[in-house]
Amino acid sequence: MQVGEELDLKRLIEILLKKIKLIIIITLICGIATFIVTRLFITPMYTATASIYVNNTKGMQSNRIDTADLSAAQQLVNTYIEIIKSDSVLGKVSSASGLGYSVKDIRKMMKASAVSETEIFQVAIENAEPEIAVKLVNTIAKVAPENISRFVEGSSVKIIDYAKIPTVPSSPNTLRNTIIGFLLGLVLSVAIVLLMELLDVRIKSAEDLEHAFNIPVLGVIPDFNISNQNTKGYGYYEAEIHRERGKQKS
DSSP: OOTTOOOOHHHHHHHHHHTHHHHHHHHHHHHHHHHHHHHHHSOOBEEEEEEEEEESSTTOSSSOOOHHHHHHHHHHHHHHHHHHTSHHHHHHHHHHHOSOOOHHHHHHHEEEEESTTSSEEEEEEEESSHHHHHHHHHHHHHHHHHHHHHHSTTOEEEEEEOOOOOSSOSBOOHHHHHHHHHHHHHHHHHHHHHHHHHHOOOOOSHHHHHHHHOOOOOOOOOOOOOSOTTSOOHHHHHHHHHHHHHHHHO
16 A cells, blocks of 8 residues: 555455454454453452431431431531541541551542432442451441541431442452453554555555556556466466467468
């Protein structure tokens, strides 16, 4: 293919079909390699999660909760999350858990977020050991309420669900990574094939001439150097015609 030649859809399909075996091989290699790396070289991580409910009125005498209370509770969720992430709270979690993790370590493992704009938020800990993840997040759930009440007056926190030991790792996702590996392999293989074709400026056939210069081919010089005379090629029949004409003239 000549440099600067435009690729139409038909030509593009022809190029890809011509190198389909190479595309399949590269795609399979990338997908299988991703699967092996995910299963054998990436440490599985487990996530334990506790659910916490925010109530903006501490010690309410009435069981009735109006819209204003719910709205205030939702606004307090982000405040409570930041309090839980503070050094003072995580320092007590570090001491109470007895696992030897520093405040910085716990903060790296912890995630906290509101649940669909409700007055409920979740605290999660991710660790390679599911038991450690559960102990840390449950320690946070126990330590957080009494410490939060010291900072936010007239509000309270209740634990909805303590964390349970996870049985399935939360990461890595082997299936997702493998699919991504196959897709990347497909994109990479197609890019390699097209790059090889674009950089190849050799004229190898009459079709290449037509594609390169957009002119019709008027004729092709036949090859008369045929070693096997039993092969009925174009050059063989031309030679036979010349012999017959020579006999007629003589």
